[in-house]
Amino acid sequence: MKNFSYVRAMSVKEAVQQASIPQSMFIAGGTNLVDRMKVFLDEPSQLIDITRLDMTRIEQTKDGLRLGALVSNTAVADHPEVRRSYPMLARAILLGASQQIRNVATTGGNLLQRTRCPYYYDTAFDCNKREPGSGCAALTGINRIHALFGASDQCVAVHPSDMCVPLAALDAIVEVEGPKGKRQIPFTDFHRLPGNTPQRDTNLEPGELITALILPPAPFAKTSVYLKLRDRASYAFALVSVAAAVELADNRIKTARLAMGGMAHKPWRFTEAETFLIGKAANTETFQQAAEIALKGAKPLEYNGFKVELAKRAIRHALTVSAKGGGIA
Incomplete structure (x- = not known):
C-alpha cells in the first residue's frame, strides 16, 4: 500500500476543502475502498476521514425520509419506517452483505462501490476502468457475470450494489455538497454508463461529498x-x-x-x-x-x-x- 496522509474532517466544509488536494479520497466505513487500496487499485495521496460529520440521522422531512450519508446499512435496514414503507430497500441491504459489513458500511459509501469484475481486480489483465486505453479483457474472457445493457466496447462490467437497485426504483434523490455548493441528483442520473470513460462510475464532480439520500413518499x-x-x-x-x-x-x-x-x-x-x-x-x-x-x-x-x-x-x-x-x- 502506498504511503498517504490522513486528516479527520470536523465539518462538511472542511472535508470539501481538504478534497481540493489532488488524489484525495473520502473514507467512512471503508469496506470497499480499503480492499482496493490493498491491491493498489486506488492510491490516494490523502484520506479524509468523514466519520465525525453530522450525517448519522434518519429523519422524516417534507420531501420524504432523509437518510444521512453516514447512517450504517444496519441502521437503515432496521429502521421501522424503512421496513414499513420501503421494504425492498431493507431486504436488499440484508441480502447484500454480512452483519459485520452492514454494521460499518454507510449509506453514502454504498453508492460508491466499484465493480467486482475479476478483470478489474487482477492487474495481469487489461482493464479500461483501471487503466484507460488498455483494453477490456472481459469482452473476450469469461464474462458470465457481465452486462446485458448499456455496455460499450470499452467496458462490460456491472455495478455490484444491492442497495442501489431499489433506490433506482424508488426515485431516490442524492444530496451532495462540493466546492460549488449544494445540489441534488436524481438517483437514476447519479451513476454513469461506461461509454468512452469507463473509469468514471458516477456524475459526482471533483471534491463533491454525498451528504444524504432522500426517499420520496411512495405508497406503491x-x-x-x-x-x-x-x-x-x-x-x-x-x-x-x-x-x-x-x-x-x-x-x-x-x-x-x-x-x-x-x-x-x-x-x-x-x-x-x-x-x-x-x-x-x-x-x-x-x-x-x-x-x-x-x-x-x-x-x-x-x-x-x-x-x-x-x-x-x-x-x-x-x-x-x-x-x-x-x-x-
Whole structure:
C-alpha cells in the first residue's frame, strides 16, 4: 500500500476543502475502498476521514425520509419506517452483505462501490476502468457475470450494489455538497454508463461529498419486493436482482416500478415495462409480457446469455409476489 496522509474532517466544509488536494479520497466505513487500496487499485495521496460529520440521522422531512450519508446499512435496514414503507430497500441491504459489513458500511459509501469484475481486480489483465486505453479483457474472457445493457466496447462490467437497485426504483434523490455548493441528483442520473470513460462510475464532480439520500413518499412501495439470484446463498454478488412493486386498484395495476441489478454499469430501470403494466390485470400473463418487454434490448456476451431467461423469470416472480402483498420473494 502506498504511503498517504490522513486528516479527520470536523465539518462538511472542511472535508470539501481538504478534497481540493489532488488524489484525495473520502473514507467512512471503508469496506470497499480499503480492499482496493490493498491491491493498489486506488492510491490516494490523502484520506479524509468523514466519520465525525453530522450525517448519522434518519429523519422524516417534507420531501420524504432523509437518510444521512453516514447512517450504517444496519441502521437503515432496521429502521421501522424503512421496513414499513420501503421494504425492498431493507431486504436488499440484508441480502447484500454480512452483519459485520452492514454494521460499518454507510449509506453514502454504498453508492460508491466499484465493480467486482475479476478483470478489474487482477492487474495481469487489461482493464479500461483501471487503466484507460488498455483494453477490456472481459469482452473476450469469461464474462458470465457481465452486462446485458448499456455496455460499450470499452467496458462490460456491472455495478455490484444491492442497495442501489431499489433506490433506482424508488426515485431516490442524492444530496451532495462540493466546492460549488449544494445540489441534488436524481438517483437514476447519479451513476454513469461506461461509454468512452469507463473509469468514471458516477456524475459526482471533483471534491463533491454525498451528504444524504432522500426517499420520496411512495405508497406503491409498501408491497415492494427485492429478489436476488446468485451462485450461492451465502454472501455473494447478484447474477441478477430485481426490485419490483405494483400498486393495485380493483386488481388493475395503478403504479409499477421495476429495476434490476447485475444488468449494467448502473442499476437498470425498466421504464417501458413499467408503463406497459399500468392499467393491466395483475396476472401471470401480464407479468410475463412485462418481462419480455424489459429484456428485449438485452445484448448477451459469449457466456452470459443464460441471464436473459433468468432475469425474465425473476421479474415475473417478483411482480407476482408484490401483487399478492409483498413479503420475502
